Amino acid sequence: MTVRPIQSVLIANRGEIAVRILRTLRALGQRGVVVHHAIDANTPAVALADQAIEILGPTPVAAYLDGAQIIAAAKAAGADAVHPGYGFLSENADFARACGAAGLVFVGPRPETIDLMGDKVRARNFVAERGFPVAPSAIEDDDPASFADRARALGVPLLIKPSAGGGGKGMRIVRDITILDEELERGRNEGARYFGDGRLFVERYIEQPRHIEVQVLGDAYGDVVHLFERECSLQRRFQKVVEEAPSPTLSPHERARICAVAAGIAKAAGYLGAGTVEFIYGRDEFYFLEMNTRIQVEHPVTEEITGVDLIAEQLRVAAGEPLGYGQEAIVARGHAIEVRVYAEDAARDFAPTTGPLLVMRPPEGQGVRVDAGVAQGGAITAAFDPMIAKLIVHAETRAEALERADTALTDFIVLGCPTNIGYLRRLLRDPEVRAGAIHTGLIGAKPALAQEPPVADKTRLKLLAAAALSSRPVRDAAETAPAPHAAIGEWRN
Amino acid sequence: MRRIDSRINPRDPAYLANLEHNRRLADQLSERQRAARYDRPQRDLQRLERQGKLTPRARLEALLDPGTPFLELSTLAAGEAYDGAAPGAGQIVGIGVVSGHEVVIRADDSSVKGGAWYPLSVKKIVRALDIAIENRLPMVHMCDSAGGFLPLQSQFFADRYGAGRIFRNQSILSKMGVPQVSLVLGHCTAGGAYIPALSDYSVIVRGTGAIFLGGPPLVKAATGEEVTVDELGGCDMHTSVSGTADYPASSEMEGIAITREIVSQWRRPAKAKDDAIEPEPPAYDPAELYGILPADSRVQFDMREVIARLVDGSRFHEYQPAYGATLICGYARIWGQQVGILANNGVLFSDSALKGAHFVQLCDQNRTPLLFLQNITGFMVGREYERRGITKDGAKMIMAVAGASVPKITVNCGASYGAGTYGMNGRAFDPRFMFSWPRAQVGVMGAEQAADVLSDVKLRQLARDGRLPTDDEVAAIRDPVIAEYRRSSSAWHATSELWDDGVLDPLATRNALAIAISAALSAPIDPPNYGVFRM
Amino acid sequence: MRHAFILQDIEHLLWLSKRADGGFRLEAEGRSHDVALCPDGRLIVDGETTQIWIAASGDRIYAHVDGEAHELLYRDPISRFAQNRDGSTERLLRAPMPGAVVATPVAPGQTVVAGETLIVIESMKLETAIQSPRDGIVETVHLAVGQAFERDAPLITLAEA
Secondary structure, X not given: OOOOOOOEEEEOOOHHHHHHHHHHHHHHOOEEEEEEOHHHOOOHHHHHOOEEEEOOOOOHHHHHOOHHHHHHHHHHHOOOEEEOOOOOOOOOHHHHHHHHHOOOEEOOOOHHHHHHHHOHHHHHHHHHHOOOOEOOEEEHHHOHHHHHHHHXXXXXXXXXXXXXOOOOOOOEEEOOHHHHXXXXXXXXXXXXXXXXXXXXXXXEOOOOOEEEEEEEEEOOOOOEXXXXXXXXXXXXXXXXXXXXXXXXXXXXXXXXXXXXXXXHHHXXXXXXXXXXXXXXXXXXXXXXXXXXXXXXXXXXXXXXXXXXXXXXXXXXXXXXXXXXXXXXXOOOOOEEEEEEEEOEEHHHOOEEOXXXXXXXXOOOOOOEEEEEOOOOOOEEOOOOOOEEEEEEEEEOOHHHHHHHHHHXXXXXXXXXXXXXXXXXXXXXXXXXXXXXXXXXOHHHHOHHHHOOOOOOHHHXXXXXXXXXXXXXXXXXXXXXXXXXXXXXXXXXX | OOEOOOOOXXXXXXXXXXXXXXXXXXXHXXXXXXXXXXXXXXXXXXXXXXXXXXXXXXHHHHHOOOOOEEEEEOOOOOOOOHHHOOHHHHXXXXXXXXXXXXXXXXXXXXXXXXXOEOHHHHHHHHHHHHHHHHHOOOEEEEEEEOOEOHHHHHHOOOOOOOOHHHHHHHHHHHHOOOOEEEXXXXXXXXXXXXXXXXXXXXXXXXXXXXXXXXXXXXXXXXHOOOOOHHHHHEHHHHHHHHOOOOEEEOOHHHXXXXXXXHHHHOOOOOOXXXXXXXXXXXXXXXXXXXXXXXXXXXXXXXXXXXXXXXXXXXXXXXXXXXXXXXXXXXXXXXXXXEEEEEEEOOOEOHHHHHHHHHHHHHHHHHOOOEEEEEEEOOEOOOHHHHHOOHXXXXXXXXXHHHHXXXXXXXXXXXXXXXXXXXXXXXHHHOOXXXXXXXXXEEEOOOHHHHHHHHHHHHHHHHHHOOOOOOHHHHHHHHHHHHHHHXXXXXXXXXXXXXXXXXXXXXXXXXXXXXXXXXHHOOOOOOOOOOOXXXX | OOEEEEEOOEEEEEEEEEOOXXXXXXXXXXXXXXXXXXXXXXXXXXXXXXXXXXXXXOOEXXXXXXXXXXXXXXXXXXXXXXXXXXXXXXXXXXXXXXXXXEEXXXXXXXXXXXXOEEEEEEEOOEEEEEEOOOXXXXXXXXXXOOOEEOOOOEEEEEOOO
């Protein structure tokens, strides 16, 4: 493989990740081109880009999934490479191939790697065959007739997953073996609906598991390093809410082992670029879960503790440059925490909210980083997921990082739609969260945290005063009272 | 402007005795008002609740802008009539602020005999409309009345100021361009039906509100037709079919909210005078009024002490301070609004009458509303005074008062007798507002004097029989006469008969006057123009 | 009639009046307070100053004070007291959150019973079945499967009872 310098990158994405990639491109002196649906015309990504090309689609999401249109845009803009970000086309092997066919560098792993890791069953077999730990499981494809019996033989609790799935969609936990058949049927229907593929597999479910993942980076020459782990156990319905690095639970020995396993898997797969090996961890055991062949939403916590710009490294290895350093060069320092600020109403079962961002004032300060794809004057719409920003804090210790996150959340001002900021503050103040005693079911087990506590009397008075003084009907009524009457005030004879 | 220099001594036994007496009177007033407003048979209140209706007082409070005053008028109307069967004459009337507009509010009190109209109810309604006409104040009617009280129909129907005057006044008010809204919260039957119909706007509550010339029983009797209240004159029929009412409301509170929004649409005419300044409380404690007003109504007091406790900063620009000393004249401000005050400090002589006539014309030229503080037993009598033209000079004062174009407001602070009542802008002289203090008396002459005149006839008869009556016999003849005269000249009786617009606690007077002045300035003021002064 | 604001699902009544000196007086929760809001975001309540961020969108007011953002909703007095005993607004079912339509199991003209699912929506991977508040007949299905909508969008109209 030869080095093929990249001068101009088309970003096949939107929102905060597009902005994040543009920042690195700017630092590297490379040209950044974004594609955007009309709905995103007034977003920071479009404003920051050297060039912005509008793409069309029956829905905004469809536009960002239209690989042919995006490749055409990249060619038109004279880009050398396409960075897919996360989501959309990032784990679409056909898109990666199409980029290559069009003479564009796809900033990500080789299409075969995407294919391998995209098929949960194949990926699992690949990992197991090479001696890495996987959870006991039953795969429907192995022998559909005996699937249910093999699943039953694993014993409860069980986790049903769609073979083609990801992101938690269609997953079901079975604790009562008698309802296994019904749950399999439901999982099959959901898989068919979400992924167009009803095939399932079942594995041993670990109660109160932790989600630990390891960031890896491989070059075109077979060298792989890991950038330590991230713990993402605070999840709601399989969606990560808080991510941190390092994990508060791993011993140095466990850390070394899990990171070595991750790097080993990546190396075995001939992994190129940035990737994440996800593990399920519980009772001092860990099993391979899946590998994500893209930059992750939560990559900033790794950047904060290692000082490595992962986007820059993605671009470098994609261009064919060797890593140029070994594992010993990667040193972790301090503790980083990321929280995802969403437009959602925690008290109403986290229903997404929409609205104009009338005021958006992200916090600033030492060890505080905000990756946002929207700005004041923009809007949160139902067209995409309702993420407003990622807040990342970095401090010497976990306790200090939690403290810093709390302060930063307090200073994070978003007005125009309800957000989960208050919820995130309550979550981070939870004693178990503070103690690091977290697991993927913790959020679900603490529904009370979702309820906004009644505002303090003094705060309520301030809110009412502010609302009164800034509401036209209230103010108009005050202004129109005849003079002597207003002066006399409420009085009866 | 100089402050009045108060000379009271709060440790004076007379002051303390007055204090106790007047506090008792004020308590009596507030107790009478409380009873007139709230004492109702339990079954009447239960009936309202059963019908899903708010009490008239709750409706009123919901209608008003919070944080603003409401000057209730004639609260004790009919208080001494009909054996107390119609407290407040079954009507709530007052001046308040609705959506930032000063309005006259008139509400049928459905907790009194189903809101039936007694003769004094009609008088109170007509007076409310007169206030609206004279001051060009918009009006809100809250209609919930069973109709005229038939047994007394001869006293309220046919005459010039009978019930028809209500509808005539409504029409005139509309013709003047002053808007009215009716909120129909109950039945409006027969004549009552015309109140919403003659209002520029009307809102009707579904289920409880109805408007018809004859209710279902009358229709059945007249034509045999059987019809429900809703079909005959309910909310939906009138707002979607007949057009008799404008806005349907699903509840009383929604109706009140709609009414408030209607009022908020009305234009806000400029005040006749717009030179109010920032108000200032009186420099002296108004509560001292209780110690100043003598317990014995025959004892004279200095009206300057009263003025000092009614006006801004107790500041008073006195006109002709050395002339005609029994009538105090001068300028002051009440809650920032300028007034010209005429206050009695004794019987009226020629010089005081001339001073008064002159000052009335000064205020008229200056477009300053007039405030009359009455404490007057009359004009001086006697040969010498007649020779000097006391009647002629009194006539000048009466001519000036009657002819003044600026608004006039009167408070009876103690006594209002005979021609003094005329010269001091009594009820007959169309004060925009007329109030009495609880201690006030009004009549052709004072009680003692009247008793002498009345008992004199009997005593002379005894004398003709050659008998010299004993003191006891004299008392037996005089005392009942005095008692009856006192009753019929008392503030309670006057207000019951609507000779005034209400009895005021002296301490409530400053606020009441401010609201009254502001209301009065809502109407334009004609240029000064007088009749012939007898020179 | 006082102004009403909803804060945390609770209705709060208040009144604002202008004092003779031009300042504002707030009557709320049985007390009177001197209040002022400066253009730079300083809120002064009874002499105590707090920094506040505030923004309004329609009848919704968003305010960030004491470290947290809250939403207040101004209730227009007429809508607040409209009882709709004829059921006129109850006829229209609106979206409780933004999302997309997953299923429309009923058709116009169809008779439905209280509790019957009228439309299934999906929002953030969460399915919600919108059920009929009463027995009735479907008049309009406002959206088709796959269509996206914002909060408060009309979903189903029931015929008049």
